[in-house]
Amino acid sequence: MVIDELLGVTWMTAITLNGRGHITQWDDTAAELFGVGRLQALGRAPASLLRLPREHQGAFEPGLFGHVWCGACTLPRVDNGVLTEIGWWVYPIAVPAGGGPMDAGRGGDDMRVLVLAADLRRLREDGPAITLGDLPMPAADTAARRAAGVRLLRVEPALATPAAPGSTPFAGPFTARLAALLPALEPGAAEEIASQVLGLGCPAVSLGLTLRLPIVPHAERPAIPEPRRAAPEAPPPGAVPLPRREGNGGRPSGPAPHEPGPPPGRDGQEDRDGRDAAAVRESLAYLSEAGQQIGGSLDHLQAARKLAEVLVPRLADFASVELLERVVTDSAPPADDVDETTRMRRVAVVHNDDHGRWDDLVPEGESLQMPSEAPLVKAMRTGRPVHIPDVGPGHAAEFAASFGDRDLRPLFAGRALLIVPLIARGRVLGTFKLLRKPDRPGFGELDRAMVDELARRAALCIDNGRLYRREVQVAEELQHSMLPDDPPDVAGARVRYRYRPAGQAVNVGGDWFDAIPLPGCRLGIVVGDVMGHGLTSAAIMGQMRTAVRTLAAEDMRPARLLRQLDGLARRLGEDYLATCLYAVYDPVERTCTLSNAGHVPPVMVSAYGDSRVLGVPSGVPIGVGGEPFETVEVPVEDGSQLVLCTDGLLERRDRDIEQGLEELRTRLTGAAHDLDDTCDSLLDALAASTPADDIAIVAVGFDGIPKGDVAVWERLEPRPSTVPWVRAQVAGRLAGWGLASLADTVELLVSELVTNAFVHGAGTIGLRLIKGGNLLCEVYDDGTDLPRLRTAEATDESGRGLQLVSHLAARWGTHRAGRGKVVWFEHSLPGHRPR
Template identity: 35%
Template sequence: MISRLDFLRAADDSVTDSDVLRLALQHAMAELGALGGCVHMRGSGGELHLVSSAGLPAVSVRVWEVLPGDSASATARAVACDGCAWDPPGSRPTDAVVPPAGSAGRAAVPLHGARERAGEDGRKGAGESVGVLTLLTGRHSQPTPDDWWFLRQVAGWVRDRLTARPFPDPAASAPGPPLAGSADLLPAGAGELARALWNAEDAVLRVDTAWRVTAANPAARALLGHPDEAAADRVLWREPGPWQTPDAEERCRLAAARGRAVGFDAVLPATGRCHHVRVLPVSEGAVVHVMEVPPWRVRQADEVAAIRDSAERARRTAELTTALAAARTPKDVVEAVAARVLPPFAAQGLLVLVREDDRLAYIGSVGYPRAFLEHMGGPRGLPMTGRLPAERALLRDEPLFYASREEWMADNPYGDRPPSTKHAWAFLPLTASGRTFGVCVMAFDTERRLTPEERTLLLTVSALVAQALERARLSDAELTRARELQRDLLPRHLPHLREVTAVARYVPAGQGSDVGGDWYDLIPLSAGRVALVCGDVMGHGLSEAATMGRLRTATHTLAALELPPDELMGHLNDIVSDIGPDAYATCLYALYDATTGTCTVVRAGHPPPLVVHPDGRAGYPDVPDNPPLGGARPPFETAELVLPAGTLLLLYTDGLVESARRDIDEGMVALARLVEHADRGDLGRLADHLVGRLLPGGQPVTDDAALLVACLHALPRADVASWRLPDGPRAAGEARKHVREQLATWHLDELTVTTELLASELVGNVVRHAKGPIGFRLLRTGALVCEVSDASLTMPRIRRASETDEGGRGLQLVSVLAERWGSRFTSHGKTIWTEQPLTPTQDTVAAALLSLADAD
């Protein structure tokens, strides 16, 4: 539907009124699969006059010439009620027409005029119905709401095109002056004027509302082919004359229905002579005046038309140049050529082919069926053999023009037949930077011999197209490489964690847009803690994508150091500031602790997270908004949220919720509403649903969009055990005792020896080098975590002990025994932690001792 409406709206001002009606009927019939259709205009007495028809047999057209305005048919009801109307198949209003193939339904939509009328409440409504478009369908049910919408859009297009010259007010229409025969109403001297018209060389005739001839002067009778007999009661359209030319009938009917005189030129098919036809609406019909146009005027008109066509082509060439300069992709180039080159040359097909190694591949086409494109080998193309005209034009760098299928066959030594739907072609080589890399093929549905001027113009156009296509292909290749780089900088897969289940979606900007700097991340930390990150580097391009990669790497590094969120954001701010004075980025960092259910959030110029509670309530928490990175001054304000298990946390970039038609606040409201009413059982389907609804067409226009959806899980109480250890040497023994008892409870006895050694080393370090109180904790997450905390702010570090040193090997032993280890600051001091897999694959104690022996 949309493509048909776009095609109609692309029609330029040269389209005549009759073309407007014919196009509207043809596209409406094709879209609804109708059997036929017609357009009526409302007369001064309320009756409906047929002005255009398609697909109707002659008997139907005669019955539908004039319909009473108070008829019970859908056609009349649509005008009377100023709305859509439907007659199901088998209904029999007084003016019903039953096609020979059987009963048909009738769908009617009104046509409005340019005037506005006031409703009963005094407000101005739509223009008054001045006509109606009716379709005869073979359906047994009325059109769908989408069909009615399409028909109303078509009717609106007809209104816009015809009301550029406004419809007259039917109520204000006054009858035209009567013809001779009503002498009592004519002014003095009218009789002489009537006799002069009767004896003039020009043809003058009068028709009634059914277009039957009621009076004709001798010249008109001769034109009609009945010089020696009366022409009364003959239907105008069945007689010879200029009304047999294309569009003539529709123009005459439209002039009579609109109550305004209209004139046009028509060439008689039999004689080739040009006549000027003028239709003057009068009461109960119209007067038609036909005057032969002298040859000099025809030549003058041809010259004016040639000048006008040349000016129009120059205008379109200028427009094409502008469009090609703005083209970012090969698809943009093909669309620009199809819209601005095919219409002025009356071409119906376009095929753009490029050489890729030893193959000829198409990168865009218009007017060719899918079967033909598949025969061409699809986007990969066909191996080049030199047989096809397109290949010869490319290899020789010479244009080829064929005015008919016979010329194609005569110039084709290999006997390859042309496409069956085309009858004339122009093969234009595409050359840029001294290299011919492709060919542009224009095709015509009928035989067409291009003039030398047209060929020269097409060669000029092909040079413009070649330059634009070369730029677009280079730009497209650069954009593809940039997007590949961007994809490599983003996480390929999110980690599977016990604390958080998460999915992410990243949608690049629309075709032709530069890459952006949106990113997201899920970073596992120690002791059931997880960092969720979402950020956006302001601007678009490779440098912004590279900055995004730097920030993502820095975030990973800083998060691994267990820095508090506000301190981490301060370091990111320094990194962005060092890039340059114009570098800015927004970021949201959320640190979730599955052991306590708390989430510490800090944001720098970034939209706040969306929190969806387990009962489905969605809202945006009050998180302080710090300035964007690169323009902020630490310290950064944070917010601590208490989130129960099962809470959804959504982090996103502004490209998801903001667009040219929707501000960010409206988008955030829409996001919350969508989540509340969506199925939240499957996070992947939820993320796809949100992206699909917030980004119509599945792709933002000018900005990237990132979305991270995370479901938070709490660590069960049974998987956390903590103790306060005594100060002094007894602390290590107490720690080993707790390890043995707790691991026996968790059925992890195989980890007891290793964990006792780790606990002894960590607690011994605190006793020797720090100060109490000493906290000890064991956690069973996806691994076994052992933590020792104290009140000191001095962080431990590994140093290499010499052969004579009696100490200094404790942390070396810890690094060998544990899969990971580290330390972090707390509000009361620091915590040192180790992490072991729950299923060890070797004797870690023996391996650790062997490693230390090798080091010595």
Template identity: 40%
Template sequence: MTEHPTSHESRRSAPTAAPSASPSAGTAGTAPPGGVPDPRSALQQPAATGFVPVPGTGFAVRGGDDIGIGGDRSVTASAGPPDGQGATRGAAEPAADHGPAGDASRAYGDARDSSYGASYGAPYGGSYDPYGEVAMPADGRPAGVPGDEPGHGQQRPRPDGEGAQAAGAQGPPTVPPARSAHPGESGENRETAAARQASGDRLRFIGAATRRIARGIDLDEIVLGLCRATVPTFADAILVYLRDPLPVGDERPTGPVVLRLRRTDRIPEEPDTNGLRLPVLPAQPDLGPAMGGTAAELSEVRPGGPLAEVLRGVRPLFGEAQAARTALPELLGPDTRLPGGHRVILAPLRGRRRVIGAAVFLRRPDRPAFEPDDLLVAAQLATHTALGVDKAVLYGREAYIADALQRTMLPDSLPQPTGVRLASRYLPAAETARVGGDWYDAIPLPGSRVALVVGDVMGHSMTSAAIMGQLRTTAQTLAGLDLPPQEVLHHLDEQAQRLGTDRMATCLYAVYDPVAHRITIANAGHPPPVMLHRGGRAEVLRVPSGAPIGVGGVDFEAVELDAPAGATLVLYTDGLVESRIRDVWTGIEQLRERLAETARLTGPNPPPLEPMCDEVLDMLGPGDRDDDIALLAARFDGIAPSDVAYWYLDPKAQTAGQARRLARRALARWGLDELTDQLELLVSEVVTNAVRYAERPVTLRLLRTDVLRCEVGDDVPQLPRLRQARPSDEGGRGLYLVNRMARRWGATRLSMGKVVWFELSMPPGAPRG
């Protein structure tokens, strides 16, 4: 890493400038009574040419340089002016660890390799963790600065005078014999180096802590990151209050401002008198020795009250400050007892537009108090946390909108067609706000058939979701035309090309006929379906994969397969079987094995659909949710041959009467005599219309399921229209009767004509198919 030229110049000039480092020169600071130098006294001296002291930070910078808060090690900083002995070497300045320059930097007290728990962390103890964690000593006592002589691990004097009083009570501190790391270096310079090291350690701690906070993507992760970064390195306990509810973006909240205790954290308790360590209490805010009593779960901020004024001020305050003394009881509750001295910091959390909460940092009475520079640390932590919370709330809202948009384009509920039972699942991607283009659908077709569709638009964006909606609507329209599966995919391919050159998707389209117990499948680059047979055998169906929709100029092929009663067809998108830790074919094999294992649990009977779908999703492990998942399962029950009656009728004038007689016999065989008169009238009207224009034989089919369905087919493509007949008209009333008497009716155009159908409700207690 490139070093700052100033550091080289200071190291080269160090041997020649040694005499200026004597205490009499007055440039390194003034020692207080007792012989212990004040590490902050150097900041009270005028800065040398080219260096500007930064108030409240404990260091100075060369004119024109920027200070990178966040752990940037390319910054040149100094705790005081250049003294001719390398004083310009900053605690945050990098240096090579080899050669003469590295030796000189170590000799002059370079804090690059020190830890936050070693100088600034002398009250904290332990060693530095790049993510803001410090390992506390096993005995819980403050640790000294590594490498200091006995006596130099003592606490440095603090501006609040607490350390000075303690020193006065015990008499003047004993100054150990100075052991200079460089010829001519005094103990006073070592104290100055320790101050520089503390400033650099603060910067490194802030950088590590803010990086940990920034790693979070949702609200809980960000708040947890703040707690883990600060406890026990910076504080023994922390309480985080956030507005409830949190405002989103430019929303202007109405009503009272309420803060809710979002999270607490603290280090484990010290062992009791019996040597037993007390457990951590993560679920409730009683912080033990760090705070007496229990913090309030909810706190309403009174307009114009002490807490509102502190939050409006934004700047962190010590708990002993007048404003904080009146605000903390309003926040934590009047019965809460806090440690004395500078052991409490109240830091408002201000987002991009408004204050969204507050954080309270606490230290135990047996631990050194906070220093004034710790307010700067708390301010940085609070700022980054508040901005992270703002980001998480916005991101969460985007994820909610994306998921809602995706779900509105999926069917609210699946139809219940005759001869097949359906179940479905949809899971968004684990990474929030990544809306995908997966969809599924089930479309009833004429003749009690059903079309099963599953597709996946490539990409993750709002555009992908919009394209998915258009393709799904197109597929429903094409299915209504009762086109063969391969033709449906062909028209979908043309539609995708009209939407854009890069609008590609995979799709699988299947049509199940419960009467013939057959299924016809066409595939456009989609993962193959899996069939679970009665008895527990699962197989991956051999279906030509084809090219994805949107490629253009591709012929799609359809295959017709057996679909026996009791079998289950599972359609899915690639998010179920493909992830960063496994390829798609490995995932398909795992899916097949999971289905077979699930079927073995129920013996010869097929497993229930809903629990089976849950079992399939349970195969997903950590890291397997890279993509959204659509799952559609179809259990084929079929229609028994005994519940079907089918005839071909020649288009003659006597055909209507023949149709009435055939229908009457079928109803008598099924025990549905109550429907005879109604069925004969409607069959006569529909067959008469078909025979009038047909040139080929007319088909008549009756299906007994939960309803009685009648279908009449002919070779005329024009669909009949319902109209109001005039009194003088001799015809035009047939469909009017069908519309009034039938439960449902409709007409579907086929490739060789059309089918007109209607349904009649089964009488109470009648046998059903």
């Protein structure tokens, strides 16, 4: 890489020294490379300024200015000590007359030194490795330069002889780039300096890239020369077996029987060279194609299957792959130690024998447990292949005994056997074994090298597939653990939902949904979508869902709940962004109250089958802040349905969200009463088979609570005589509902709550009984102080009422109403379990 290319990929600076070896030019790039400012550097010698290694202390001595040299070393920056790798090229030059700022500090000496310094660390990061060493340079007196202890970088030999300006193709670009590094010069000065540098040799870095190829070179030649005449076209990978290899490093031992031998002399040598080169090209093409097939899937079992398929018939006549049982089943990391107790499973078998010959004797999916002396266990424990060129009758019987009572001796006898362990990241994943028929030679060195290369690639692909599968499992488990279980059983409403995760683990998102029973037999419905994908979005989704459940328990109106959720998200971090739609259904009042935070609107289906998209204000997503949320109250009739979803159901490549929403509304027209059928039909019609985003659907059927199951007493007088009157009214209503057996307990609980409202409440008092899944009793008053459960001492005159309620009721609680508060309890109905 010459300087014309070097300047485009790394930092380079031009530093100039006067005759006394003091710095006269130091730019911002030099300050960044060495950690020394311009004012600190000017007028000082480099050896006293830079923290050079000991062997480089004499590199800038004036006595060396008569020589051209270049070198490289690692040195710490002056300001912070961070190591950096610097290469430099030092040129003695004569400054042109009237050279401008370069004359500063000249001291009457016409000789100057130009030092080109480059950041080699960037070349190591951004390109191939740099090869440094004591390379001879075709310039004057290398002995003096070696005495200075400078390791040499290469200078292009073709440019190392004196040349006039413009005689080399590098002159023009080099002059322009060098002029940009140097300070302002008189016209023509840059060209004259560039010509001096080019005349001494164009600076260059020797770059090298090391590749490990599974090719065994000829012992008598360091490389394979290109043939002078075209070689026959190599067969495609996998089309025909390799040419027969018999010892001699896996090289062809001679011509095929049907081919004439090469003539003696140079032409015969060229024919052999051509055949060798063609064989190498064919082998590399096969490895490339086989590697692509093995690595074409993220399924670790599919990668193992592909390994067996690419090996037969190209390198073997029979191939089977066995993986550790825990790698196959649960994708867990394999054990560090492998012994006879380690269970394995055969995951792939491929052969070119008669169809079905080995299918029953060595079936895929079989679980194996090998004895410790088995070659398969030996290969895994040592990490080295086991090669037997010719399996005799004794070995065949020994191998077959490892597989139980099945006679596998014909599979092994008289064949060449090669067992190779599959090792990735220092852990054994399993093995695969190869067999060749007796009419084929054993595995030569080239064959084993190719098998070893495929084993490394396959092991890495299998391990990557295992890790990917584990990542998918973790993401799905995390996401499912944060989603609700079965829908709640509430009075006056039916709830069903569906969830379909994204098709790939990387697309696992933060869609969430929930149905939350609220006081007063009401139902809270929420659906949301955290922006982004991955485990982080799934974790944020879990926090959002927990927050919504906590806030919903406070019986907030939807707009206020979203404001609280928005404030919480902004306090948690900038990444907490989500869309959310929250609705509350009241089966007694038959209303649905909704508020939206940037989510897709829901679709309402009337009892007669008409569908419409609800006009809910869109709002801004949760976490944005600064904008209010609005609440919309919609009257609903019994038999109607509300369908909420996330954008994964609506948006696809062939349609946007608006089109998807309209298609959703159309398909919900005339929807069936069965909510399960509604959800399933929507998934079948609108969702892709492998969705790019998560899909969540919540369908709610509004049935309402019959008016005859609700009893209300309003504007009760706050006087003692009201309590027995209320008890009598409650007892009568329970008898009318066929719940007279509950009268004693319920009357006692009602009297405690009404008395508590008289004593500690304020304003008007109301009472409501609702017979739904349980018996619900609510007592209203205009007071703002919420009662709390406390322990009453023996001498206390109050505090026992709520203790009694807590012991006798299935559930109880308090919440604030639009004005005042509500204290409520639930009592289980006969034959019903408390929710």
